[in-house]
Each structure stands twice: as structure tokens, then as C-alpha cells.
Amino acid sequence: MSWDVILLPKAHEDRLSAISYLSNFYPSTPLKFENALQRAKDRLAEDPYGPSAYYDMPVFRRVIIEKKYTMFYIIDEERHEVHIHRILRSSWDLPRILRNAEEE
Numbered sequence: 001m002s003w004d005v006i007l008l009p010k011a012h013e014d015r016l017s018a019i020s021y022l023s024n025f026y027p028s029t030p031l032k033f034e035n036a037l038q039r040a041k042d043r044l045a046e047d048p049y050g051p052s053a054y055y056d057m058p059v060f061r062r063v064i065i066e067k068k069y070t071m072f073y074i075i076d077e078e079r080h081e082v083h084i085h086r087i088l089r090s091s092w093d094l095p096r097i098l099r100n101a102e103e104e
Contacts, residue, residue, distance in 0.1 A: 002045040004081045014087040056095040
């Protein structure tokens with residue numbers, strides 16, 4: 001049985017921001033990112049427990065996208081859903097951003 005994978009509003013904003021940023025490079029770069037994101041979502045739908053918990057904030061699990069982005073999610077076992085909270089550049093101060101998101 002596969003899991004429902006839900007992109008939460010902030011993650012959707014992150015996705016659009018990444019696509020906008022990546023469109024400044026090669027024309028194929030945003031599409032490569034979108035394809036990698038879709039493959040990651042498909043893998044989570046099959047096995048959300050595969051990726052590791054994020055060591056700085058174990059409430060989140062994470063998936064690396066195209067070596068430059070990290071997707072953070074939480075598993076809702078009761079509803080059989082995966083909630084994607086953020087998609088952030090891996091080079092950013094991720095713990096600070098995630099802590100600030102919890103406070104909002």
C-alpha cells in the first residue's frame with residue numbers, strides 16, 4: 001500500500017523559488033530538479049522510512065535532491081501520509097531555518 005505524499009504550502013513556495021532560481025542557468029536545469037523531486041516523492045510513497053532522520057532535528061526526516069537541495073518531511077502514520085514541510089538549499093543554515101519554521 002503506498003503512502004499519500006503531500007507538499008505543504010511552505011514546501012510548495014520553496015519548490016517554486018528553486019525553479020525560479022534554477023531557471024537562471026541552463027534551460028534544462030529546472031526540469032531536472034522537478035524530475036528529481038518527483039522521483040523522491042515516488043520513493044517516499046513506497047517507503048517513507050527509508051531516508052534517515054535529520055540529526056539536528058529528529059522530528060524531520062530528509063531526502064537529498066540533486067545534491068543541492070534537502071527535502072524535509074514528517075510521517076503521519078495515523079493518516080498514512082507523508083507531509084513535506086520544506087525544500088531548502090543544502091548550503092543554507094538548515095537547523096536555524098527549521099527552528100524558525102517551528103516557531104511560526
